[in-house]
Amino acid sequence: MADEHDEAVDTLTLRFTGEDENGVAIHELRAAHVAEVLQGVVGLASDFDKAGAFSTEGPSGAEVLVRPAKEGSFLIEVVRVLSENWETAVTAGAAAGVPSLSSVIWWATRSARADVKDFDYLENGNVKVTWQDDTSQEVPSAAWDELQKRTRRRKKQLRQIMAPLSDPKVTSLEVATPTSSDDDDIAQDDAPEVFVLTRPDYNAVKPEDDIEESQEIFEVEAKMSAIDFDDPTKWRVKTKDRSRSASVEDQDFLGKVAKGLAIRKNDIFRLRIREDVTKKNGRTRTVWTVLKVESYRRAAGDDES
Known part of the structure; x- marks a missing residue:
């Protein structure tokens, strides 16, 4: 790590706890889950950094690093390093209440579990958010703006961070911002x-699932043929430009078919x-339903039955 005068750091610890089938405290996680945790942290930090949530000067150019694990449970220590213009970012940030990465995870998780009941923009530049359970918090305006965007991606990032919880042996994730000299420059909230x-x-x-549904009713001339004689409700409809x-x-039309109505392929x-x-x-799925057979005629040149 570079000299402390060149960098400001925001340290985050993620401690996963649980027991195996023998009641022994876990000391290892699946490598795939750990990879997801780090991807989620990096993605979340990047989005809020680009939104200016960590610095009043805009994106801080922070880099996310990982420190070696320590003894006990399974501990991941993440360090967000501000390597450019850190003095300006820290000084301005401390006055504006710039949040830690831990705070961002807390707010994002909270917004995923509870709806916002009300919010007010305050004179200090923050937003007071009141949740459904009537608890409230002050969130920097840039962080508040980002919390309202990219909700599907945000959920994916949080799910990655909590990926080890999909393992029955893992019961909890403790998220903490250690209090040490390295973190004195990160404003408290x-x-x-x-x-x-x-x-x-x-x-x-x-x-x-990202689902969008639409419905349209229209009239069209088409040719029809039954494709499943065991089920007269299954047909093939062919218009001038498509077949489906x-x-x-x-029911009136189906009744006529059941009584022997002859249908030619060119009708x-x-x-x-x-x-x-x-x-x-x-992916798009289109379903056609024939609500009414308004009329039909023989094609030109066909003999009448």
């Missing part, structure tokens, strides 16, 4: 110095169709 996250916190940041499987809900039908479109995680 009203977030707890130490807080514990458990499996309900992990479950609360389970990624939600469809379900037919017109033209006037259909009222409901199109349901579901976009989920970037």
